[in-house]
Amino acid sequence: MSASFFSRRGRRVMICVRGQCAESNKGKRLEQQLLRLIEQHGLDDPDHPQHTTCRVTNCLAVCSDGPIMIVHPEGIKYQRVDEPALNLIFQQHLLNNQPVEALRVKVSPPRRIS
Numbered sequence: 001m002s003a004s005f006f007s008r009r010g011r012r013v014m015i016c017v018r019g020q021c022a023e024s025n026k027g028k029r030l031e032q033q034l035l036r037l038i039e040q041h042g043l044d045d046p047d048h049p050q051h052t053t054c055r056v057t058n059c060l061a062v063c064s065d066g067p068i069m070i071v072h073p074e075g076i077k078y079q080r081v082d083e084p085a086l087n088l089i090f091q092q093h094l095l096n097n098q099p100v101e102a103l104r105v106k107v108s109p110p111r112r113i114s
């Protein structure tokens, strides 16, 4: 991961692509969609108050009802993220600081060891 991803400023979004909770290509498509939104709205600018970075990751320890997405620094996890859900999360949470309660992971089941 690049140093800028771990920047103390702004938000960091991670989307799982391991494939236990959803098809792995769904997470990759969501990453590309979010990167486009970030760029279109100027959130890739480190000086933007809503500066946001995004990457995929192997697993976010939920492993069901995916794809799973986590938004840091709040640590809020979202489940069943699809394109419309991602648009909503972007508009409501990443732009306007209001987490989308209806999409949050309610209970994280124990992580499967494979």
Ligand code: FES
Residues within 6 Å of the ligand: 016, 017, 018, 019, 020, 021, 022, 058, 059, 060, 061, 062, 063, 064, 066, 067, 068
């Ligand atoms: S595989 Fe998606 S959270 Fe574990």
